[in-house]
Amino acid sequence: MSVSMLSTFVKPMHPEGRKFVAIFAAIALILFLIWEPLGWVGVGLTVWCYYFFRDPERVTPVREGLMVSPADGVVSLLEPAVPPAELGLGDLPLTRVSVFMNVFNCHVNRLPYAGKITRVAYRDGKFLNASLDKASSENERNGLAVQMEDGRSYGVVQIAGLVARRILCEVKEGQQLLSGERFGLIRFGSRLDIYLPEGVHPLVCIGQTMVAGETVLADMRSDEEPRSGGIR
Structure with a gap:
């Protein structure tokens, strides 16, 4: 099984994080309406929130013990x-x-x-x-x-x-x-x-x-x- 470059950066997200990413994204949108530089700060925080709740697959050793x-x-x-x-x-x-x-x-x-x-x-x-x-x-x-x-x-x-x-x-x-x-x-x-x-x-x-x-x-x-x- 090969590993693509994209898969090394884009990971699945735990369901617990969906509502938080949505909240962060909504705040970012509001910040863009207030002042564009603040909006980009909001985008950065939204990406961090997604990254925090990432749920990547892991390869677990299966040897007994x-x-x-x-x-x-x-x-x-x-x-x-x-x-x-x-x-x-x-x-x-x-x-x-x-x-x-x-x-x-x-x-x-x-x-x-x-x-x-x-x-x-x-x-x-x-x-x-x-x-x-x-x-x-x-x-x-x-x-x-x-x-x-x-x-x-x-x-x-x-x-x-x-x-x-x-x-x-x-x-x-x-x-x-x-x-x-x-x-x-x-x-x-x-x-x-x-x-x-x-x-x-x-x-x-x-x-x-x-x-x-x-x-x-x-x-x-x-x-x-x-x-x-x-x-x-």
Whole structure:
């Protein structure tokens, strides 16, 4: 399958973005009537809005054992942490990998590893900067507990950020999903936390750029120690 030059720039848009693009476009039209230079600013913001809600196809590795990133962005935290109590994953610390999304990243979220959604848990909260550690416990969030085929479970949590004002979760308890399948979206800057199963080490480093559904986050068949990285 070939990739055209046009397809590298023009991406499908998530349905959640249609009304916002329409609003931005209407504002741009009004700004043109007021003063043409303002209208072009409105056009630029409309393009950004479309770009924010882009929903491109991704090529997910299908080898058994590979866990992929649930979000585009940068690994901002990597440390042991107790999963949110509402997920029912126990009270012992698990390795938590946090992926921070800025307002220019694609915000469609994808399931890290195939399994059954055993719990969907929403919790109201604050809207602190999503890059802060305390955002995991204090910010508005929506968590999924996912049971894998081998019986083990992991957690993935959508966390609202400083300007994020809506978490969209499109899956229900009992639903079976494949690795890399879409499960939701967070509007306007946010973060995803992944709680790895006990004994599974991350294969990513703080500061690494992640691509949802494609970047390998961990390999549950490997006994490789956590990786370290250097800026080049």
